Amino acid sequence: IELGGTTEAVWPWHRYVFELAGPPPSGLDLLDVEDAALAALRVWSEPTCTSWTVAYKGYVTTPARWGDGVNTIQWVHQGWESVTALADAASVTSLVYEESSAGAWSLVEADIYLNAQDFRWSTAEPAPEGTVSLHAALLHEGGHVLGLLHPCELGGGGNAPDCNESDEYDDVAMNPEYAPQLRALGSDDVAGLCALYPSSRPVGNPGQGG
Numbered sequence: 017i018e019l020g021g022t023t024e025a026v027w028p029w030h031r032y033v034f035e036l037a038g039p040p041p042s043g044l045d046l047l048d049v050e051d052a053a054l055a056a057l058r059v060w061s062e063p064t065c066t067s068w069t070v071a072y073k074g075y076v077t078t079p080a081r082w083g084d085g086v087n088t089i090q091w092v093h094q095g096w097e098s099v100t101a102l103a104d105a106a107s108v109t110s111l112v113y114e115e116s117s118a119g120a121w122s123l124v125e126a127d128i129y130l131n132a133q134d135f136r137w138s139t140a141e142p143a144p145e146g147t148v149s150l151h152a153a154l155l156h157e158g159g160h161v162l163g164l165l166h167p168c169e170l171g172g173g174g175n176a177p178d179c180n181e182s183d184e185y186d187d188v189a190m191n192p193e194y195a196p197q198l199r200a201l202g203s204d205d206v207a208g209l210c211a212l213y214p215s216s217r218p219v220g221n222p223g224q225g226g
Contacts (some may be wrong), residue, residue: 025113025121025163031159031215032057032126033071037079039093041132044076048139049150053089056154059189059201060162067217068162080127083112087094087161089128089154091148104193106135107153109160126161128154139205152198159190164208166192 034057040049050072057070080088092099100108112125130137136147143149168185170192172178177185184189188202201209 024212025123026212027123028163030067030217031069031071032071032087034087034089034126034128035073035076036089037076040134041093041137041154044139049104050075052139052150053154056151057158057161058197058199059155060158060205063201063206065206065215066211066213067215068213070158080110080129082127083125084219087126089130090165091132093132095121099129104134106131106148107157109157111160111163124162128157128161142185148194149196149198152176152194152196155198156191156194157188159208160207162203163212164190166205167191167204167209168192 021093029085029153034053036050036053040046054070054072060066061068061070077087078088080086080090097103100170107128107130110127110129111123114124116122130150130153137150138144138147139150139188140147141149141151143152166176166178166179167188167190168182169176170179172181179191185202186203188199188207189198189200
């Protein structure tokens with residue numbers, strides 16, 4: 017992520033602590049959802065070149081709220097249109113940035129919203145036809161939590177490469193096209209991850225945020 021054209025915005029302590037809010041969709045067990053969410057986000061901690069870590073704080077009934085300093089994964093059962101303009105999205109991530117007095121930007125909050133209004137979800141592997149894989153969706157959103165963007169866009173929007181014009185993005189978790197079989201990171205994902213969060217961890221107290 018670049019802000020002001022020059023400054024990378026990252027989580028200062030290379031850490032993401034999240035809560036899970038809202039009852040899971042009908043047919044999904046909360047424990048299975050918790051396990052799937054943590055497993056998907058922790059894929060980003062696996063490469064040896066990074067010090068990025070993820071921790072789960074627990075289930076809450078308080079909904080996500082922008083700017084509250086709490087990282088929340090929120091099921092949205094109604095009112096998806098009030099969450100995002102991306103009406104056909106199964107999931108989106110909302111980031112909060114903070115600028116220091118020295119002009120350095122940091123990521124301080126990331127909420128992930130899951131569209132249970134328009135989509136059926138599954139924690140099964142592989143996900144049954146007609147459902148969205150929670151693991152695949154959260155693996156992708158986990159990259160946005162880090163501050164990573166799509167390496168390409170469908171149709172080449174925003175002056176980005178067109179995802180359909182090359183197969184080099186097929187195994188990339190940050191490809192914007194949903195891939196139900198997605199389980200691991202591609203080389204492009206790992207390069208971005210380790211550039212932002214190298215294996216040398218900052219010294220200090222990560223607290224409850226990142």
